[in-house]
Amino acid sequence: MTKARENKGQILDRLSRVMDQKMGLGPEGKFFFAPSRINLIGEHIDYNGGQVFPCAITIGTYGLARPNDLGKLRLGSLNLKTFGEVAYPLPDYDNQRGWINYPIGVFRYLEDLGYGQEKKGQGLDILIYGNIPNGAGLSSSSSIELLFAVIFDHFLAGGKVDRMDMVRSGVWCENEFFGLHTGIMDQYVIGFGKKDYAMVLDTSVPSHTYVPFELKGARIVIMNTRKPRALKDSKYNERRSECEKALNILRKDRDIRHLCDLGKEDLPLLEKIRDTTMRKRAKYVVEENIRVKEAVQALKDQDLVKLGRILRAGNKALREEYEVTGPELDAITGAANAHPDCYGARMTGAGFGGCAIAIVKEGAIEDFKARVGSAYKKETGREGEFIISEVGDGARLIEE
Numbered sequence: 001m002t003k004a005r006e007n008k009g010q011i012l013d014r015l016s017r018v019m020d021q022k023m024g025l026g027p028e029g030k031f032f033f034a035p036s037r038i039n040l041i042g043e044h045i046d047y048n049g050g051q052v053f054p055c056a057i058t059i060g061t062y063g064l065a066r067p068n069d070l071g072k073l074r075l076g077s078l079n080l081k082t083f084g085e086v087a088y089p090l091p092d093y094d095n096q097r098g099w100i101n102y103p104i105g106v107f108r109y110l111e112d113l114g115y116g117q118e119k120k121g122q123g124l125d126i127l128i129y130g131n132i133p134n135g136a137g138l139s140s141s142s143s144i145e146l147l148f149a150v151i152f153d154h155f156l157a158g159g160k161v162d163r164m165d166m167v168r169s170g171v172w173c174e175n176e177f178f179g180l181h182t183g184i185m186d187q188y189v190i191g192f193g194k195k196d197y198a199m200v201l202d203t204s205v206p207s208h209t210y211v212p213f214e215l216k217g218a219r220i221v222i223m224n225t226r227k228p229r230a231l232k233d234s235k236y237n238e239r240r241s242e243c244e245k246a247l248n249i250l251r252k253d254r255d256i257r258h259l260c261d262l263g264k265e266d267l268p269l270l271e272k273i274r275d276t277t278m279r280k281r282a283k284y285v286v287e288e289n290i291r292v293k294e295a296v297q298a299l300k301d302q303d304l305v306k307l308g309r310i311l312r313a314g315n316k317a318l319r320e321e322y323e324v325t326g327p328e329l330d331a332i333t334g335a336a337n338a339h340p341d342c343y344g345a346r347m348t349g350a351g352f353g354g355c356a357i358a359i360v361k362e363g364a365i366e367d368f369k370a371r372v373g374s375a376y377k378k379e380t381g382r383e384g385e386f387i388i389s390e391v392g393d394g395a396r397l398i399e400e
């Protein structure tokens with residue numbers, strides 16, 4: 001069920017070999033890594049000025065990069081087995097270019113901010129490989145964006161790029177290039193993630209603090225439904241616009257910037273929203289923000305029973321009020337939450353397929369995988385995937 005993953009050394013060897021084969025011999029390259037992320041709780045509220053509680057994990061995207069004197073970017077992906085090149089000045093977005101739009105978007109955004117002027121036109125060879133399951137909602141796209149941002153910083157800007165600008169380059173790519181109106185959570189935690197710490201990210205500023213990510217006697221299990229995320233993008237934008245409409249209605253009576261400016265005591269105000277769907281979405285948002293604060297405290301207190309209960313409540317609300325789960329996520333979280341040694345499970349990320357997370361007692365992980373895997377298969381016909389990953393650092397140069 002769980003495939004053996006290549007270790008870091010094997011991945012770096014493969015990148016070096018393929019770079020030499022496909023792009024010819026050249027100067028010694030450098031290795032970079034950008035993690036993917038899970039979100040413990042605080043879903044779909046990063047675009048509502050809420051607090052979210054993600055962490056960077058140790059699976060992600062590796063890159064090998066070296067300068068060339070060709071005045072262009074030569075790019076390759078080992079996952080997609082595609083190679084391509086783009087010359088300076090970097091062109092506009094083009095659907096035909098697929099993933100190569102990522103480096104174009106990130107580089108252009110950073111160039112527009114004035115970075116890299118002294119190295120303008122410097123060519124680079126870049127080969128990437130991600131060990132994140134495809135389309136799994138662990139934010140492989142933000143991982144790629146931040147990988148290119150640190151490569152740009154290293155080779156073209158002498159390490160001068162502000163981390164926040166790297167984060168913004170990724171968000172800009174999603175919003176402007178791909179038309180996906182995502183929030184800031186994924187790029188932010190991939191940019192600022194810290195080994196063994198979860199991040200409390202206040203998206204209304206944005207600013208963050210860290211909380212030690214310790215689960216006494218338990219582990220986080222990532223559960224991949226392996227359900228392709230067909231409707232994800234359009235539904236995502238739809239939810240975002242529902243929230244904006246709800247906010248505009250409430251603003252007639254209250255001076256608020258975001259839905260998450262409202263607290264528990266303000267819930268009666270939501271009655272002003274006549275449309276029941278929109279009211280349901282707004283209620284979800286306000287209550288999810290409250291759940292995040294409670295979950296942060298529960299983790300600090302090492303009260304895993306309480307933390308698990310909050311995760312379950314969040315998942316139920318995502319299913320019934322925000323309606324972003326779907327049969328596969330419901331099946332896998334349902335089976336996980338029925339396991340006696342699971343404190344709590346919920347979907348993570350945008351939803352409509354992708355991954356869920358569960359907090360499971362350490363000694364019970366094998367039994368958990370077996371039982372949840374078979375219940376999930378029985379209900380959906382799909383083979384789930386279970387991943388145990390550590391909490392790791394943000395995007396960076398990893399080896400000279």
Ligand code: GLA
Pocket residue numbers: 039042043044045046047139182183184185186349350351
């Ligand atoms: C995606 C987006 C994030 C966030 C989550 C849902 O991962 O990129 O900005 O909105 O969905 O919490």
